[in-house]
Amino acid sequence: xxRITVIVVAVLVxxxxxxxxxxxxxxxxxxxxxxxxIAAHLRCVVCQSLSVADSPSEMAGQMRAIIRERLAxxxxxADIQRxxxxxxxxxxxxxxxxxxxxxxxxxxxxxxxVVGLVATAALVWRWTHRSRGVRPPPVAVDAAMxxxxxxxxxxxx
Amino acid sequence: xxxxWRWLIPLAAxxxxxxxxxGFRVSPRDIPSPLVGRPAPAFTLATLEGAPxxxxxxxxxxxxxxxxxxxxxxxxxxxxxxxxxxxxDYRERGVVVLGVDxxxxxxxxxxxxxxxxxxxxxxxxxxxxxxVDYGVYGVPETFFLDRQGRIRVKHVGAxxxxxxxxxVDRLLAEAAPQ
Numbered sequence: 001x002x003r004i005t006v007i008v009v010a011v012l013v014x015x016x017x018x019x020x021x022x023x024x025x026x027x028x029x030x031x032x033x034x035x036x037x038i039a040a041h042l043r044c045v046v047c048q049s050l051s052v053a054d055s056p057s058e059m060a061g062q063m064r065a066i067i068r069e070r071l072a073x074x075x076x077x078a079d080i081q082r083x084x085x086x087x088x089x090x091x092x093x094x095x096x097x098x099x100x101x102x103x104x105x106x107x108x109x110x111x112x113x114v115v116g117l118v119a120t121a122a123l124v125w126r127w128t129h130r131s132r133g134v135r136p137p138p139v140a141v142d143a144a145m146x147x148x149x150x151x152x153x154x155x156x157x
Numbered sequence: 158x159x160x161x162w163r164w165l166i167p168l169a170a171x172x173x174x175x176x177x178x179x180g181f182r183v184s185p186r187d188i189p190s191p192l193v194g195r196p197a198p199a200f201t202l203a204t205l206e207g208a209p210x211x212x213x214x215x216x217x218x219x220x221x222x223x224x225x226x227x228x229x230x231x232x233x234x235x236x237x238x239x240x241x242x243x244x245x246d247y248r249e250r251g252v253v254v255l256g257v258d259x260x261x262x263x264x265x266x267x268x269x270x271x272x273x274x275x276x277x278x279x280x281x282x283x284x285x286x287x288x289v290d291y292g293v294y295g296v297p298e299t300f301f302l303d304r305q306g307r308i309r310v311k312h313v314g315a316x317x318x319x320x321x322x323x324x325v326d327r328l329l330a331e332a333a334p335q
Contacts, residue, residue, distance in 0.1 A: 045294035058260045062285030087292040089191040 030071045038067050038077050042084055043092050051094055190292050190311045197222070197302045198290035202257065202280030205267050210255065210280040212306075219328045220302040221254045223316070224288065226261045227269040229296040236297055236315040237273040243321045244277045251304075252325055255280070259288050259296060303328045 039053035044060045052060045052067075063084075070080050084092045096102040141149075197220070201211040212220065223240055225233040244254040256279035258266045263281065270279055282288050291300060301310040301324045310324050 059285060059288070062260075063289060065284065066286060066289060084289070085191075087192065087289060088294070089189065089292070091188050 028072055028074055030068050034071060034077060035064060035067050038071075038080055039064050041081065041094055043094050045088065045092070186295075186313060188294070190308075192292055192300075192308050193311055195308060197300065197306055197308045198287070200257075200280075200287045200290065202282060202287065204278055204280050205258070205263060205270060210278050212255070215253045215255070216306055217251075217304055219252045219304060219325055220306075221252065221321070221325065222257060222291070222300040222302065223254060224257045224259055224282075224291065224293050224296050224298045226259055226296045227265040228261065232315040233269075233297050234273075236299075236317075237269070237275060239316055239318055239321060240277065241273060241275050243318065243325070247325060250329060252329070253277075257282050257287055259285065259293065301325065301328060303331060 036053050039060075040051050042052040042063065044050045044052050044055035044057060044063075046057050046059045047055050050060075052063045067080055070083065071077075075083075081093075090097055090102075096105055098106050197212065199212050201209055201213075204210045212222070221240070221244075223236075225237070227233070240254055240256075244252075248254075254277040256275065256277060258279055259282045261281065266279070266281065269275075280287075291298075295313070297313075297315060299312040299316050300308050301312070303309045309328060312320055312324075
């Protein structure tokens, strides 16, 4: 690499850090709880079923740094969430947004609970009402049988 | 009435089984990228030697942006020779391959570049901002940009000769921007 390129790069790096120092001066103080809340709703992209807040991976650390930087620049949590959704799609959100096909995920458990309650109520009603409603038919006892019962009872005592 | 109930319970299992059958056939790694068709996010990175590497300087060319890491074995090791070979074959025809090394150590990345004799420019995404801008969730991932600078194809996993050639040939065949 030529000496000129080295100088150009050095100047660029210096300019870059000077620019960053300038923005750092009028940067807002960042609440770590806000960073955590945003990160907790984002899926860690290199893990299985972990949020950006909970993952110890390097990628998640970098994503938390991006959240921190954007909050410092004055963006709202909604802006930052949109920034990630724009790049990764709804997939990045740990809770699917409540619209379209995703509604199924939100509604099915409720439907299952309602169906279960109705079914249980119907069964319980049937069990409690059958004993009173449908009586077993009386056993037919003819004269010969009652005579035999009487004899058996007499012999036993 | 009794008969109906006897059929209703197995019948209720059918949609559940259908949902499971669908779910198990879909790969959780196949995530559609919202970026396909959109302008590729600009970036300027430093190469492993410290020189600036910008996407903007390659406007008007077909650009292949490849995200990799030296720890990504075996997929990145499989595709490195493929990328190098095709970069050499296509560079005279207005095609650029740019490597973006993510979540890596400089020494390990330099060894990787040396081992495979890579000659296309490689930048290091030290802060992860370029990875997030491209919606990268793993390595290797490769983005094929047309001459207008739009992302046209996102390829997850190792790039093969076939994928590289068919995609790049298709993008080269399109009319050059005015």
